[in-house]
Amino acid sequence: MSKNYETVIGLEVHVELATKTKIFCGCTTAFGGAPNTHTCPVCTGMPGSLPVLNKKVVEYAAAVGLATNCKITQKCKFDRKNYFYPDNPQNYQISQLYLPICRDGHVDITLADGSTKQVRIHEIHMEEDAGKLVHDEYDDVSYVDYNRSGVPLIEIVSEPDMRSAEEVIAYLEKLRQTIQYLGASDCKLQEGSMRADVNLSIREVGASEFGTRTEMKNLNSFTAITHAIEGETERQIDLLEAGKEVEQQTRRWDDNNGESYPMRSKEDAHDYRYFPDPDLVPLNISDEWLDEIRSNQPEFKEEKAIRYREEFGIPDYDIGLITDSKKLADIFEEATAECGEPKKVSNWILGETMRILKEKSLDPEDITFSPANLAKLIKLVDGGTINGSVAKEVFANIFDEDVDPEAYVEEHGLKQVNDEGALKACVEKVIADNPQSVLDYKGGKVQAIGYLVGQTMKAMKGKANPGMVNQLLKEMLDK
Amino acid sequence: MGILDLTAVQLGKAIKEKKYTALEAMEAVLEQIDKTEEDLNCYVTIDKEAALEAAKKAQEKIDAGELTGPLAGVPVAIKDNMCTKGMKTTCSSKILGNFIPQFSSEAVIKLEEAGAVIIGKTNMDEFAMGSTTETSAFGATKNPRNPEYVPGGSSGGSAAAVAADECFFALGSDTGGSIRQPASYCGVVGMKPTYGTVSRYGLIAYGSSLDQIGPLAKDVTDCATVLEVIASHDCKDSTSVKREDTDFTSALVKDVAGMKVGIPRDYFTDGLDTEVKQAILDAAKKLEEAGAIVEEFDLSLVDYAIPTYYTIAAAEASSNLERFDGVKYGYRAKEYDGLHNMYKKSRSEGFGPEVKRRIMLGSFVLSSGYYDAYYLKALKVKAMIKKAFDEAFSKYDLILGPVAPTTAPKLDSSLSDPIKMYLSDIYTISVNLAGLPGISLPCAKASNGLPIGVQMIGNVFEEKKLIRAAYTLEQILGDLELGGVRA
Incomplete structure (x- = not known):
């Protein structure tokens, strides 16, 4: 040229x-x-x-x-x-x-x-x-x-x-x-x-x-x-x-x-x-x-972003992505109003929601789930009723069929196990079954505990309270 | 006096008083049609059985007290450019020769609701383009006063049907004089209301900004009565006007005292036949004697009306008639090669020469490079013409003049010189350009035995002044003994 x-x-x-x-x-x-x-x-x-x-x-x-x-x-x-x-x-x-x-x-x-x-x-x-x-x-x-x-x-x-x-x-x-x-x-x-x-x-x-x-x-x-x-x-x-x-x-x-x-x-x-x-x-x-049309104009991205910063205190990065789409912003606002956890709502939108959209080649406008169900899900996690990995599984069903997470968790028996006795029994068995990992941990390989947590979660079909499992393992291994 | 001598309103009253039935009225009309239709060709479509059946049903409703209006049971003829559900509507064109509408036009629905009974569809100039009803694809209609002459047009079938007692009244449409001029030629009363008074929904458009439906009737009383029934504010027609003053029959009063009547000098120049001129001036004199104040004045711009009208009407028509393409309904050429050839052949074979002439004229004035010089200029002149009338109506209650320069021409004497035919519209078309109401009523019988009509023009929404003046003149003139095929 x-x-x-x-x-x-x-x-x-x-x-x-x-x-x-x-x-x-x-x-x-x-x-x-x-x-x-x-x-x-x-x-x-x-x-x-x-x-x-x-x-x-x-x-x-x-x-x-x-x-x-x-x-x-x-x-x-x-x-x-x-x-x-x-x-x-x-x-x-x-x-x-x-x-x-x-x-x-x-x-x-x-x-x-x-x-x-x-x-x-x-x-x-x-x-x-x-x-x-x-x-x-x-x-x-x-x-x-x-x-x-x-x-x-x-x-x-x-x-x-x-x-x-x-x-x-x-x-x-x-x-x-x-x-x-x-x-x-x-x-x-x-x-x-x-x-x-x-x-x-x-x-x-x-x-x-x-x-x-x-x-x-x-x-x-x-x-x-x-x-x-x-x-x-x-x-x-x-x-x-x-x-x-x-x-x-x-x-x-x-x-x-x-x-x-x-x-x-x-x-x-x-x-x-x-x-x-x-x-x-x-x-x-x-x-x-014309005045009537003007007064019915919605809040656009720029004004929304300013308000979000003041009202919700979430990072600018989150605000930018959420307000790109009216649909996402609507979901964010409604879910936040229900559960009062703006950052957690934002995490669900920018994390799992975007991931599924991408996986299914959908636009935010194609979303059909109700923000109230997302809010309920966040409450279930916060209240310790379910753990994080179960929450992802439930969310996938909310995304697809807008299920009520409370009912879904109940029906599928996904409630987190917080019973110390049951967890203790399981942890003891995992320790007994994995002597090598125990030795590694005691020998200074701190990360070996991760494997043991995983084994415990697996044995509990993912429903164990991961914090408690961690705690129990440490207590027992450090004894 | 026989049943056919009754006016529509008189017949409606007689039916109510059980002197006649709706069925007897329809039978009388059909009998008359049997006698004269072969010579006159007023109708394109007559469905006798449906008409008799509808008359029976109307009578049942009258007997049941469901129909009480003045037109209940009265047989009516509809110009063939108004859609009638289930009944062929052709615009007297080959291209719509087989077209059966899915819905009825609003004006027809209003008549049916009032109990009027449809006889059939009347002949017209093809797509209302013409002044003689000779451009019809289904043969010319003849003037019942003398079948060697044209009935005028484009609502020639409707005017002739009224004059020949082949109906008690008819609907026509008027884009440049198409109700008033045939009314004048046939010796009946015709009225074009203010633009927007009668819904255009279901009227197959010619020049949309000029088209108005109106009555053709035996007298002014019938005219006012029919207009009162068909006037409506229709949300299906964006150009329809909401009016509170449509009690037109209240203006049927013999009184013109103090009414100011303007006679435009520009309407009485060289082209006007002396006998017609005298008849119009005599009519003005009669009104003056009855107490009206008659004055001559200069309307101005009259010479510009014809080119303005033929530019605007043709432009709108060229677009309005595009939908007749052989794709969805109507005529399609038997053999063709591809889409464009199908369009070309269907339209070339389906439209007659006058329609093609106006489509070409209209396409030309809208073409890029000519739009400003022709179409836009015509719109400007149209606005000036309206202004000239506004000025006139600041001084006069109504304007009185001829309907057409001559009485009806002989058959086969007009189409060979279309420009001459266009020029004969000079007194009627300004009314459409300005959206005004106008009425045509017989005022004399010429030495050739044909009727002469006088035209009165009112300001917008002032039909009542026209009706009052026309009614008064009609009462003064009495029976003009116009004669014709039935007499």
């Missing part, structure tokens, strides 16, 4: 909003359902049907705008984007072009080296999702399922402010975290409730003009996004180095092959013939309504 290049990236992020019903009709947004069962005349484009705006969509969109420092367009409108495709029953999508609900915002992202950067948001607009085409594997026929038709989306359009995959991922993480805190969406890339299109161009470092950009689609994981950015950067640099030009086009990323393919070029770009939808009256977000 003879020149120094920089990558310029802007993102278009689609987020599916968590409303119960669709944006312009009363149909459910629930996933699944037999094809075309979550539909009505409106979301299947029947003649004579008319759209009516779901106010909750406006509230979520405005809330995301407020949380990302946008100006809210209090008098905004919906426009029709006209294009023919069977997944789009009216052959126009109701979207916002001329007066999007949010404009001119920004988010601050923190990078691995601790530095921060501002990414500007050009606009956020509301629109409806399309249906899904199903191509028959055997016959030359396609079907269309309108269950997703009319599901509300917001599209968050950034300025071309990002320069690396790291910045892009940090920006997406930040958006995801903010939107999850708002409860406006679960933002799952794999399931498509968050989708990112990457606009990328290359220019020489120091150049004032942008290069020709491409738009990359079909990116359904952070890994795919990172790969696509790296791949596309390389492809564009190769073109420029070879004296060729980058063509403005939309490309599809194939993460399996680590390559992208052109979908359409600028020449086949649609003329969408946008115009204001005459079926929907201009939307007026009154000052009162």
Whole structure:
């Protein structure tokens, strides 16, 4: 490479909003359902049907705008984007072009080296999702399922402010975290409730003009996004180095092959013939309504972190990780309120919970157990009812099935044995059965006691009080 | 006087008084249809058995005291662009030739709740695009006053059905004059309410920001009565307006004393037929004699109304009609090669020439690079036209003028010159652009034997002033002896 290049990236992020019903009709947004069962005349484009705006969509969109420092367009409108495709029953999508609900915002992202950067948001607009085409594997026929038709989306359009995959991922993480805190969406890339299109161009470092950009689609994981950015950067640099030009086009990323393919070029770009939808009256977000949306904004990560430091006195490291996810923060707060042991709750979240999540490739949002059961578990350990290793076993069941730990311990006979007589008898037997270890210990190998503790715990099926076992062993061996 | 001579309200009363039954009324209408329909072609769809069955059921409910309104048991015809659950709704287009809706339009539901009985669906210009009902894919409707002439359009089937006693009243829709102009040509009363008064839910859209459903009837009383029944605030239609003043029949009063009537000079220029002009001025004179204050004034911007209307209506139509693509319902070409070819062939074969012309015009004015110059400019002119009317209504209670420049043209004389046909909408389309109410009622019989209609235009939400003035004029004029196929 003879020149120094920089990558310029802007993102278009689609987020599916968590409303119960669709944006312009009363149909459910629930996933699944037999094809075309979550539909009505409106979301299947029947003649004579008319759209009516779901106010909750406006509230979520405005809330995301407020949380990302946008100006809210209090008098905004919906426009029709006209294009023919069977997944789009009216052959126009109701979207916002001329007066999007949010404009001119920004988010601050923190990078691995601790530095921060501002990414500007050009606009956020509301629109409806399309249906899904199903191509028959055997016959030359396609079907269309309108269950997703009319599901509300917001599209968050950034300025071309990002320069690396790291910045892009940090920006997406930040958006995801903010939107999850708002409860406006679960933002799952794999399931498509968050989708990112990457606009990328290359220019020489120091150049004032942008290069020709491409738009990359079909990116359904952070890994795919990172790969696509790296791949596309390389492809564009190769073109420029070879004296060729980058063509403005939309490309599809194939993460399996680590390559992208052109979908359409600028020449086949649609003329969408946008115009204001005459079926929907201009939307007026009154000052009162906007104030109400503003006053309903939740406590975000930054404010939470400050409060946690004052209220709970747990380490900053714990606070950082817990408040990364609204779900974890909620679990932390509720469990702490029940048991009054913030550090212990934090340990369970950062330890076992994170371990199981990782093991099962789940997100914190997938957690289904109730914080009250975690609090009960902590109380059981504190009260000496169960020991630490049994607690882990019980927690695994809480995680999977949200079992009541008290009942579970009772049912499975997992209570810790604190009976000195029983423990003594067992310890005596272990000492008698392991003369070599006893000799080692007495000869100065203090760590040999660990083996003897282990043997005792094993003999007691893990239920022995480990502190007492330790104590008893020492007493007997030191005699 | 036979049953068919009764107005809708008179029939409703007679049924209540047990002089007739709803079934007898329907039988009389169907008998009349048997006599004249073959010549006139007012209807696209008539389901006689369903109509008779529905009439029987209505009578049972009347007898049981469940239906007490003025239209209970009265047979009605519905323009074929309003969805009727289980009954074919075609917009007089091949592309919807086999379409059966899953739901009824709100206006139809209101009528059914009031006990009116649907006879069938009336012919129209394809997708309401036309002024003669000749663009229908199912043949032209003929004017019952003289079958050599067109009934007007696009609600030509509804107007003709009322004039020919093939129904007691009908619903039409008016995007640029489509109720008022055929009412004028056929010698019946037609009214376009203020935009937002009647729900558009279930009305297959042509120009969504201009479309309004309204009544076509034998007299002003019927018109006010029907409007009172179909007006509603419908949360399914975002453009529907909540009104507290829909007791329109309370305005059926013969009194125009002190009412200020403005006559726009700009409506009485070269293009207006002298005989029509005289008839309108005579009607104004009659109102003046009855105590109204009649004045001429300059409305302004009249020449801009037609280009503005055809830009906005075509733009909206080009998008509204995109859903007719052969994928989900309606006509699909028999043979095609791939998706795009299927779209192309289905739409090319399914739409008629006038619809295609407007889709192309609308697509053009919305295209990137032309949007600002055409569509956006038209929206600005629309706002100016509204302002001109606002000014007029600061001085006048209503505006009086012609409905159309001439009486009904002969069949087969209009479609060859579409621009000329568009120009004939000049007096009606501003009303839609400004969202105003307008009424058309017969005021004279021309020397060619055809009716002449007078139009009155009111300020938004002031239908009652129109109804009062129209009722008064109707009472003064008496029977115009318009004649026709039945007379």
